[in-house]
Amino acid sequence: MRFSTLTLTAFVLAAGSAAASDDLTIVSKHTHDGKPAGTSTSYLTSDHVRMASEEGHETIVDLKTGVMTMLDGKKKTYYTVTKQDMEQLAVKMKERMNDPETKKAMEMMASMSGSMATSFDVKKTGATRKIAGYGCEEWAITMGTLSTIKECVSTELQYPAHAWDAYKNFAESMKNMMSAFGPMAKSGAELAEKMKNMKGFPLGSSTVVDVMGHKTTTESEVTEVRKGSIPASAWEIPAGYTKVENPMLKAFEGHGHSHR
Numbered sequence: 001m002r003f004s005t006l007t008l009t010a011f012v013l014a015a016g017s018a019a020a021s022d023d024l025t026i027v028s029k030h031t032h033d034g035k036p037a038g039t040s041t042s043y044l045t046s047d048h049v050r051m052a053s054e055e056g057h058e059t060i061v062d063l064k065t066g067v068m069t070m071l072d073g074k075k076k077t078y079y080t081v082t083k084q085d086m087e088q089l090a091v092k093m094k095e096r097m098n099d100p101e102t103k104k105a106m107e108m109m110a111s112m113s114g115s116m117a118t119s120f121d122v123k124k125t126g127a128t129r130k131i132a133g134y135g136c137e138e139w140a141i142t143m144g145t146l147s148t149i150k151e152c153v154s155t156e157l158q159y160p161a162h163a164w165d166a167y168k169n170f171a172e173s174m175k176n177m178m179s180a181f182g183p184m185a186k187s188g189a190e191l192a193e194k195m196k197n198m199k200g201f202p203l204g205s206s207t208v209v210d211v212m213g214h215k216t217t218t219e220s221e222v223t224e225v226r227k228g229s230i231p232a233s234a235w236e237i238p239a240g241y242t243k244v245e246n247p248m249l250k251a252f253e254g255h256g257h258s259h260r
Helices: 005-013 083-097 100-117 163-181 183-195
Strands: 024-032 035-044 048-052 057-062 067-072 077-081 120-131 134-143 147-154 201-211 214-227
Touching: 077 083, 120 147, 120 183, 120 201, 134 201
Parallel strands: none
Antiparallel strands: 024 035, 024 214, 035 048, 048 057, 057 067, 067 077, 120 134, 134 147, 147 201, 201 214
16 A cells, blocks of 8 residues: 555654644645545644545554554455554564575565665755745655655644654564565665655655656645644544454465464
C-alpha cells in the first residue's frame, strides 16, 4: 500500500522537539499524472493519528499502545498490527531469508540496491513558497534515475506533542523487521540518515518515477489546516466493517507456525 507522502512522511520529517500544540485536521488534494485523484483528510493529536492514503485506505495509530489499525474503505474490512506482530514478522522474515532460493534472489536484489544506494541524494532545491498559509522550503530526494521526490516542508506548523516519540518507537520496530534484508536494509538506513537534515512538516509533495521509460507523476498538496479538538469517534472503526487476519502475517503461513 502506498501512503500519501504528505501523511506518512509527516512523522519522518517533523522536528523532534516540538512543543505542545492544538490538534490538527489536515486536508490535502492529490493528482496522478496531472489528473485529479481526490482529497484526503488526516487527523493528528497527542495520542492518536488517523492517516488517509490516495487509494482509499486509512490507518489509525494509537500512540499510547503502538497498535495500528489498517482500514480498507472499498472492502469494508480492517486488521490490526501490534508490536508483537512486528516482532513476529521479524522472526518469520529471518526464517524465510534462510531459504536457499530466497537467499539467491535477495543477493541479486542486494547487488541492485547496492548500486542504487550510492546514488541516493537529499538536498535543498533553494525554492520556497507558501502552502495553506504556511511558508515552506523545497527539498529533493533522488534515487539515481529511478525516482525524484520533492517535498516542501514547513517549520511554521506545530504538530501535537508526543507524536514524534511514538513514531520513533514504530520506526525502531520497522528497522528490526527490515534487518532481515541485509544490504538492502543498509541502503534504506543510509537514505534515512540523509533525510534527517529535513526539518519540518511536509505541506507539498511531488513524486516522479521512471521505470524503463514509463514515467508516472503523483502530487499532493495541503489545502487546509484546521486547529481544534478532534472527537474520540475519529479513532473508532466505522460501522459495518469486518475484521480480517493481518495479511502480512498470513503471507508467512507455511513458513513456521501460523499466527492465531
